[in-house]
Amino acid sequence: MPNRLELSGITKQFPGVLANDHVSFAVKPGEIHALLGENGAGKSTLVKMIYGIMQPDGGEIRWNGEPVVVPNPKAARRLGIGMVFQHFSLFEALTVLENIALGMDAKIPSRELEARIREVMQTYGLLLDPHRTVATLSVGERQRIEIVRALLLNPKLLIMDEPTSVLTPQEVDQLFTVLRQLASEGCSILYISHKLHEIKALCDTATILRGGKLVDTCDPKAETSRSMAEKMIGTGLKDIIKPEGRRFGEPKLVVNGLTTRKTGDFDVPVADVSFTVRSGEILGIAGVAGNGQNALLDALSGELKGEEREAISIDGRAIGLMDTTERRRHGLCAVPEERNGHAAVGDFSLSDNSVLTARDRLGMVVLGLINSGAAKTYTGKVIADFAVKALGPAATAGSLSGGNLQKYIMGREILQKPTVLVVSQPTWGVDAGAAAAIHQALVDLATAGSAIVVISQDLDELRALSDTLAVINMGRLSASRPIGDFSVEEIGLLMGGVHGEEAA
Amino acid sequence: MMQFRLEKRREPSRFMLYATPVAAVALTMIIGAVIFSVIGYDGIGAVREIFLTPLTNSFKWQDLGVKAAPLIIIGVGLSIAYRANVWNIGAEGQYIMGGLAATWVALASHGAGGWWTLPAMMLAGMAGGAAYGAIPALLKTRLNVNEILTSLMLTYASVQLIYYLVRAPWKDPMGMGFPQTRRFASEALLPNIFPGTIVHAGVPIAIIVALIAWFIMSRSVFGYQMRVVGAAPHAARYGGFSENKTIWLAMLVSGGLAGLAGMLEVAGPFQRMVPGFPTNYGFTAIIVAFLGRLNPLGVIFAGIVMAITFVGGEVAQTTIGLSNSATGVFQAMMLFFLLAGDILVRYRLKRVVPQVEAGA
Ligand SMILES: Nc1ncnc2c1ncn2[C@@H]1O[C@H](COP(=O)(O)OP(=O)(O)OP(=O)(O)O)[C@@H](O)[C@H]1O
Ligand SMILES: [Mg+2]
Numbered sequence: 001m002p003n004r005l006e007l008s009g010i011t012k013q014f015p016g017v018l019a020n021d022h023v024s025f026a027v028k029p030g031e032i033h034a035l036l037g038e039n040g041a042g043k044s045t046l047v048k049m050i051y052g053i054m055q056p057d058g059g060e061i062r063w064n065g066e067p068v069v070v071p072n073p074k075a076a077r078r079l080g081i082g083m084v085f086q087h088f089s090l091f092e093a094l095t096v097l098e099n100i101a102l103g104m105d106a107k108i109p110s111r112e113l114e115a116r117i118r119e120v121m122q123t124y125g126l127l128l129d130p131h132r133t134v135a136t137l138s139v140g141e142r143q144r145i146e147i148v149r150a151l152l153l154n155p156k157l158l159i160m161d162e163p164t165s166v167l168t169p170q171e172v173d174q175l176f177t178v179l180r181q182l183a184s185e186g187c188s189i190l191y192i193s194h195k196l197h198e199i200k201a202l203c204d205t206a207t208i209l210r211g212g213k214l215v216d217t218c219d220p221k222a223e224t225s226r227s228m229a230e231k232m233i234g235t236g237l238k239d240i241i242k243p244e245g246r247r248f249g250e251p252k253l254v255v256n257g258l259t260t261r262k263t264g265d266f267d268v269p270v271a272d273v274s275f276t277v278r279s280g281e282i283l284g285i286a287g288v289a290g291n292g293q294n295a296l297l298d299a300l301s302g303e304l305k306g307e308e309r310e311a312i313s314i315d316g317r318a319i320g321l322m323d324t325t326e327r328r329r330h331g332l333c334a335v336p337e338e339r340n341g342h343a344a345v346g347d348f349s350l351s352d353n354s355v356l357t358a359r360d361r362l363g364m365v366v367l368g369l370i371n372s373g374a375a376k377t378y379t380g381k382v383i384a385d386f387a388v389k390a391l392g393p394a395a396t397a398g399s400l401s402g403g404n405l406q407k408y409i410m411g412r413e414i415l416q417k418p419t420v421l422v423v424s425q426p427t428w429g430v431d432a433g434a435a436a437a438i439h440q441a442l443v444d445l446a447t448a449g450s451a452i453v454v455i456s457q458d459l460d461e462l463r464a465l466s467d468t469l470a471v472i473n474m475g476r477l478s479a480s481r482p483i484g485d486f487s488v489e490e491i492g493l494l495m496g497g498v499h500g501e502e503a504a
Numbered sequence: 505m506m507q508f509r510l511e512k513r514r515e516p517s518r519f520m521l522y523a524t525p526v527a528a529v530a531l532t533m534i535i536g537a538v539i540f541s542v543i544g545y546d547g548i549g550a551v552r553e554i555f556l557t558p559l560t561n562s563f564k565w566q567d568l569g570v571k572a573a574p575l576i577i578i579g580v581g582l583s584i585a586y587r588a589n590v591w592n593i594g595a596e597g598q599y600i601m602g603g604l605a606a607t608w609v610a611l612a613s614h615g616a617g618g619w620w621t622l623p624a625m626m627l628a629g630m631a632g633g634a635a636y637g638a639i640p641a642l643l644k645t646r647l648n649v650n651e652i653l654t655s656l657m658l659t660y661a662s663v664q665l666i667y668y669l670v671r672a673p674w675k676d677p678m679g680m681g682f683p684q685t686r687r688f689a690s691e692a693l694l695p696n697i698f699p700g701t702i703v704h705a706g707v708p709i710a711i712i713v714a715l716i717a718w719f720i721m722s723r724s725v726f727g728y729q730m731r732v733v734g735a736a737p738h739a740a741r742y743g744g745f746s747e748n749k750t751i752w753l754a755m756l757v758s759g760g761l762a763g764l765a766g767m768l769e770v771a772g773p774f775q776r777m778v779p780g781f782p783t784n785y786g787f788t789a790i791i792v793a794f795l796g797r798l799n800p801l802g803v804i805f806a807g808i809v810m811a812i813t814f815v816g817g818e819v820a821q822t823t824i825g826l827s828n829s830a831t832g833v834f835q836a837m838m839l840f841f842l843l844a845g846d847i848l849v850r851y852r853l854k855r856v857v858p859q860v861e862a863g864a
Contacts, residue, residue: 054511055854072509303741325744336742345736347516355728356743369723396516 002065004029004188005157010059012045016391019045021212032189034199034220037209038232038431039403040389043192047159051083052076074105082150083159088142092135099134100149120151124178138290140171159190162429164198168288168457176202194431196225208232229432237432240439240464243447249279252451253420258311260295260304268292273477275470277451283480284466285455286491292475293424293455300422301334302327314420329360331419335409343409346398350390353397354379354412361416386411403430414441421445424455439465459491510851517849524845525795529809532837549824554816554834566701567815568808570773573710574765574785576807579792580717580800581761587798588730590754594655595762596786597662598633602763603770605632607685607777610692611674617691625692625767633763634756641755645748663782670777684778694772706768718800762786791839
């Protein structure tokens with residue numbers, strides 16, 4: 001049987017970057033094939049060319065043995081190639097059915113379409129009510145729409161670009177069940193992820209890219225996460241160095257009875273949240289996405305206007321009524337989970353993005369004028385210290401690969417040496433090497449005396465990083481306890497909603 | 505068969521950013537010549553009279569300066585507001601209110617004026633325009649009413665206000681029944697900067713305003729605020745910039761500059777308030793702002809280009825009998841081609857190598 005997909009010598013040049021350099025590999029029918037590589041290695045670029053979003057500058061794509069040109073995604077779908085993107089293109093105000101109908105190339109009567117959708121959902125156990133409005137769905141459910149949409153076309157190759165970075169562990173398990181079933185029916189899957197334990201659990205083969213070149217092919221089941229990470233980076237992976245026997249100092253951040261109002265129909269506010277973080281301490285906040293993490297971050301950063309002065313204090317000073325800028329001046333920096341359009345402005349240069357949050361703490365403003373030299377110098381330092389792959393401080397934020405933008409944003413906040421740093425999902429979409437570097441930078445910041453809050457749903461990350469842990473569920477935060485007191489099962493149960501005090 | 509498709513650029517193209525306005529003007533000239541030839545005019549002649557005569561005939565240069573000045577001042581204000589995604593469409597109304605406020609100062613101080621009259625009129629003009637711009641800002645920030653609608657509708661109200669004022673309370677008693685105010689006293693009239701021409705002090709003021717605005721937009725926190733709120737409102741909030749405050753600033757600045765232009769017009773070319781004071785500068789300046797790429801320096805050039813079409817339109821009217829509305833056709837075409845060409849700033853044309861398309 002011919003290979004389902006065969007790439008030979010695929011090359012793509014962007015101004016200043018060779019994103020793919022003569023990449024050749026093959027995917028067999030029914031194979032689950034992983035595409036691995038550091039941030040900016042060229043993974044997304046490669047699959048975009050297979051799906052017809054971009055055109056290669058050189059090389060050949062063979063489909064079932066025949067050379068093909070894929071001029072656009074519609075042609076790709078006609079060949080039997082489906083793709084699920086990390087960012088969904090769904091209309092929130094429409095129903096699942098309407099969204100799918102809008103995305104179809106051929107017009108099918110809605111009754112017939114609904115019957116086919118139900119059939120696909122039945123076959124693959126993708127449970128979803130076709131008449132629900134998208135706005136009421138969780139991220140995992142939204143992704144199911146995209147998968148159903150792709151499956152309706154009976155694809156012979158399904159491409160998934162970082163599908164699990166926004167999913168809860170349970171949703172990941174469900175997704176893998178579907179993917180395995182698809183593969184058993186002969187559909188090939190090309191799977192991109194930075195979560196190497198998932199690759200080990202799911203994939204048959206892994207192709208590793210570095211700097212746009214194919215550097216290795218391996219069997220993930222025969223490797224460890226660490227050995228795959230090292231193949232990606234090309235050198236050894238550093239462990240987090242956490243000085244033993246650290247002592248925590250004075251309380252830095254004290255939150256007392258913080259409550260937020262519901263702002264939109266679908267966001268979860270926080271109610272009566274209290275915790276203390278001391279100098280040198282990293283507090284992890286575990287929880288399944290959508291349980292009030294966003295409200296908590298916005299309330300701490302000051303984006304959500306506070307109503308009680310005493311609800312938040314830093315170094316004993318009540319800051320509950322201050323706005324974002326004043327809070328930053330008093331040493332509280334925050335990083336929201338959404339990078340594009342929230343933590344950074346895609347159309348602005350990195351230098352201008354530094355002005356966004358660092359202008360006051362680092363004296364980039366004199367008499368109302370921006371000192372662009374200072375912004376540029378600082379940005380250069382962030383790029384160098386955090387190994388951000390970018391053409392320089394003048395590159396726009398939107399031109400960076402997802403992981404590199406995250407490294408820049410984390411660097412921009414950490415190098416301001418905040419007294420208190422609150423970060424949400426610090427390593428989403430970041431490769432293993434960069435994740436280790438970000439973790440180390442957070443630990444170093446804590447060692448230097450700052451108090452840090454890490455909001456994450458990645459338990460491995462929290463266990464490696466935190467000193468104390470609390471769990472957020474439905475907008476309520478459990479009491480924090482030293483990380484060593486928790487067993488994995490216990491954290492899992494708490495995330496599911498059984499609070500310590502209620503269970504007792 | 506060769507196929508082309510659009511591919512998104514990672515970075516907006518700098519070259520295209522500046523090339524598309526030039527191309528838009530060139531295309532307007534070409535297509536304009538064709539259209540007017542087809543409908544039976546001397547198309548080439550029309551384009552020559554409208555776009556070239558004002559430049560080659562040195563007698564027309566002073567007209568260009570006088571027409572460009574208000575367009576540039578209003579266009580600069582609009583370019584600042586549009587950067588922040590605040591769509592002030594009512595600059596015409598703010599221009600009128602600025603003119604009326606300045607007229608009030610001129611009439612009230614008539615016979616008792618001095619060196620301070622003109623500065624006082626300028627302040628009044630800016631205050632009048634800004635106050636009129638404040639109404640849409642208030643409605644938008646308090647009640648979330650769309651500023652496009654309110655600012656536009658307020659324009660029509662301001663036109664009626666002129667009609668009322670020049671017919672009743674401000675009517676010139678010696679004006680033989682004409683609905684207009686008396687001619688301003690000499691302290692309330694703009695000095696001419698080149699004796700023997702009609703070039704008044706508003707022309708250098710326009711250039712100075714544009715230069716100051718350019719400096720502020722590119723270097724100051726205020727300019728940064730306008731840009732970031734327009735580009736990414738959510739990120740702006742994260743960076744500590746309030747959206748409501750930005751709407752207020754944008755409306756006050758763009759309204760104030762339109763009001764300044766109104767003062768310069770009434771104290772310059774008009775010399776009194778007349779019902780014909782609204783000359784659509786406030787609307788044309790919208791095209792100027794976009795043609796100038798929402799950049800105050802670009803607005804200077806765009807203002808001159810637009811002034812050329814006005815002056816040239818008048819020339820063509822007398823020399824080849826082209827109707828005055830031809831000017832509007834050319835101006836609209838320019839905006840159309842500019843906006844259409846804008847896609848090339850963010851996308852590039854990529855050739856798809858022709859081969860077998862669907863092998864399976
Ligand atoms: N349209 C483009 N124009 C210019 N450069 C680009 C473009 N798209 C990607 N790049 C660059 O090409 C390289 C590869 O980017 P790509 O998005 O494929 O990386 P990736 O492997 O998917 O990374 P990540 O894991 O961070 O998502 C990066 O250096 C990126 O900055
Ligand atoms: Mg990618």
